[in-house]
Amino acid sequence: MNTSMSTLLANPIASQEDKLLACIHCGLCLEACPTYVITGDENDGPRGRLYLMRAVGEGRLANDSVAFERHIDRCLGCRACEQVCPAGVEYGQLLEAARGELFISGANRGFSYGILRLMLKHVWLYPSRLKFAFAAARVLRDSGVARMLLKFRIAKLVSKRFQFGLALLESSASKLDKPRTRPDRSAGNEKARPASSPATGAMLFTGCVGEGLFSRVNDATARVLEANGFAVEVLSAQVCCGALHAHAGDLEGARTLARRNIVAFESKETHEGAPVITNAGGCGAMLASYAHLLAGDEKFAERARHFSARVRDVSQQLETVELKSGGQVTSDPVTYDASCHLLYGQHAGEAPLTMLASVNNLNFARLEGSERCCGGAGIYNLMEPELSRGVLDEKLLNIESTGAKVLATGNPGCQMQIGAGAILKGMDLRVCHPVELLDESYARAGLYGRSDES
Ligand code: SF4
Ligand code: SF4
DSSP states (O other): OOHHHHHHHHOTTGGGHHHHTTOOOOOTTGGGOHHHHHHOOGGGSHHHHHHHHHHHHTTSSOTTOHHHHHHHHTOOOOOHHHHHOTTOOOHHHHHHHHHHHHHHHTOOOHHHHHHHHHHIIIIITOHHHHHHHHHHHHHHHHTSHHHHHHHTTHHHHHOHHHHHHHHHHHHTSOOOSSOOOOOOOBTTOGGGSOTTOOSEEEEEOOOHHHHHHOHHHHHHHHHHHHHTTEEEEBOTTOOOOSHHHHHHTOHHHHHHHHHHHHHHHTOOSSSTTOOEEESOHHHHHHHHTHHHHTTTOTTTHHHHHHHHHTEEEHHHHHTTSOOOOOOOOOSSOEEEEOOHIIIIISOOSSHHHHHHHTSTTOOBOOOTTTTSOOSOTTTHHHHSHHHHHHHHHHHHHHHHHHTOSEEEESOHHHHHHHHHHHHHHTOOOEEEOHHHHHHHHHHHTTTTOGGGOO
């Protein structure tokens, strides 16, 4: 192991000292921070958290202290603070280092974090086990058992956290009556592509939650890309992006997955060097951060930089062409909520709205506070349920006031968080990905031919 890598692993915060010193303590970030707005506690805001990180980095505070653990764990990682910071503090990278520090500190973070640690180590790093876990989750969802447990309030009797977990699962179900068949887009499957297959390649990153619970969004992404002239490839060797590991502070787990993805997407089989397309804001931001994550790895640093530069959200990729318009999908009001990682991690501000604008006659209703976090933040909603619900309640109130019956958002975690909140609140709201609406509008306009029309 080279020196910079061993420093990163042994002392994640101290290795980021220059970035910590960039903070000028102006406090301009405080009001942008959802957790500070709710608790009013300086330690639950970016500036306070940076103080705590600096104290740990300088050895004035133990890295397993209750204060450090509590306030770092309570951060959503939404990065709204970065956008308003005049000093350009790279908060997201510092938070990652702080969580890495917590992970190796041995701090007692409770039962839930213990379970999470076990899952990340023994399930998430093994694609076959992960597939099995998601297959079991789909059985619970598609058999209607989750819905029944929620309907008869049995889930709530177990615990509110269990109830919310089931609502998250239930919210991932398709609201469409007629699911479409899955095309085979594996590498080398030339028969799967139309005869007039275009030359511009696009490699689809499918994601673990994406493929496990939202494969219909991956299919819609592929169809929309192909309708706009891209040849979509899905590489079977790809794995989870590592975001859950990074959020939990397991940076070595995240690096393991990052290296596997880099190798997988270096495939020379078909469209070498083609853009890596995601439809999940969280995955996209994580993939784009591989360059930073592997900066100290002699063998992978350059390859990680190259890989990260290829990452685009589907909306950003579609902005590179003249986007085809589709038919009308619904006359109900439709609103849009921005995923923090898509907005702040991938800087795709307008691109998803451009995608929605291609749906004919869309009755669009602007959502107040669309740029604010929904409280999902990976599995923050299960780890810090009270703060998460506080953030979500404000979002749901804003959604209700738009009168929307459909909400589009570009990240499965946000889809599930808002969808679960809507289920438990009894709201009549379909939550979906913007690309699903565009896909439906293409089907209605007959862009896929008769067999795909809805
Ligand atoms: S990442 Fe979000 S929750 Fe965390 S300090 Fe910044 S604004 Fe607050
Ligand atoms: S806005 Fe930036 S410089 Fe000011 S306190 Fe927040 S992180 Fe520090």
